Amino acid sequence: MFRSMSSFEDSYQRPIVSVDLAIFALTAAGLEVLLARRGAAPFAGDWALPGGWIHVDEDDDLEAAARRVLRNKTGVATPYLEQVGVYGSAARDPRGWSLSVTYMALISLDAATLQQGGNVIDVAWSPINGEAVTEPLAFDHAAILKAAIARLRNKVEYSTLPVHLLPEAFTLGELQAVYERLLGRSLDKSAFRKRMAEVDFIEPIEGEMRRASNRPAQLYRLKQARTTVFFDRTI
Amino acid sequence: MFRSMSSFEDSYQRPIVSVDLAIFALTAAGLEVLLARRGAAPFAGDWALPGGWIHVDEDDDLEAAARRVLRNKTGVATPYLEQVGVYGSAARDPRGWSLSVTYMALISLDAATLQQGGNVIDVAWSPINGEAVTEPLAFDHAAILKAAIARLRNKVEYSTLPVHLLPEAFTLGELQAVYERLLGRSLDKSAFRKRMAEVDFIEPIEGEMRRASNRPAQLYRLKQARTTVFFDRTI
């Protein structure tokens, strides 16, 4: 029994595994995703989600592999990172049965410095129109990106996730503006305040204020050891 | 450039990939999960989530592989199937860097006939106490099962998912009882009715009624082309 197991195991053809990332940031233009232009076949010259293979002697686990890819492309070391899903089939890669473990990352634009290099000939932010980007994407990355966008948009309704798109210090007005841009509708100021207060996840920064030509606003930051908190109800 | 790519690709050690399932059903005892006892190393003799490798020349995609495992173990062909996540690390399997693509399946007990065989020396339902089973599980399957249970319990609050634990025809009272067992609290009858009505996902079966020694109840079934519908609010 062990013998037949082992011989099956030896001759067994393992699928190709990659870790791919949908890295989101907010720019003046709106929500954008980071794309990398492929330097090698298959799909050489096409845009794709940045990704790579698992380095079996370097990455401890899947999340470590995702962090490595993110750090290589953006220089960001402490993002919000969440697994979106796995996409695997015989057809998605001409080289054979393959699967893509997909993460989404949320970063603040001013924390990122884009890095070229690797198997990639260009790296750039691409604006999201509805549920896609304008460029055609390699592999099944258009479908994967669509799922990541849906996950992000959905979580905006009932979680504190959008805070990760802002820099470390922000005002409540800025946070509300992020929600409104992602949701595409305006929110009530007092209701927004109340929601944020009831799920204790941000704290005022002592003394500091942000001043424009008007009343200055309290600055807040994410509380220690909080990443995402869910609301009972919708925002 | 292509040349160096190819030689890296050739020498590249791919991780081990398995597809594992948390198959849930409701018994008289409560929520139970299907476990398989391993016949081969590693963890020979231990209980584990049923699973297997991807058959690269048989499975079109990941979901097909999950369906194959489910069919082999339970005989069920049309379950509710949902991807829970991927768990991958260098340490979880002594044979090397491995990853487990995990699905959860919801089935009605009377649709299933357990099948022995394969690499497995026993298959059995195990009751869930809180967020685990009493048996110690192979690999990191205890952590994976915990995530699947959490996903299931969470979705009970705001989706129609529990309907998949019932047979094809059921009464509203039976459906409410499933929710109550999974949530561990009782629900209001009229509120429950109202919720089910507002997300149009079940339909009364014409004429048929279920009679006990009391007023007979309307039988319902899942509407065609509906799998899960989400509520605006909590159940």
Next chain:
DNA sequence: CTAAGTTAGTTGAAACTTTACACTAAGCGG
């Protein structure tokens, strides 16, 4: 044949939440 028991399904008033919008506060620039 009727009364008691049981589960199905409906109704409505009280308690609570949300929404919309107006109000006060604090700064800047003329």
Next chain:
DNA sequence: CCGCTTAGTGTAAAGTTTCAACTAACTTAG
């Protein structure tokens, strides 16, 4: 010091949820 802008608070009306009682339809015991 007045007008403008954005921050932050208060409140009344509208909408939802909860609780509990009511009616309905059947079986069984007497």
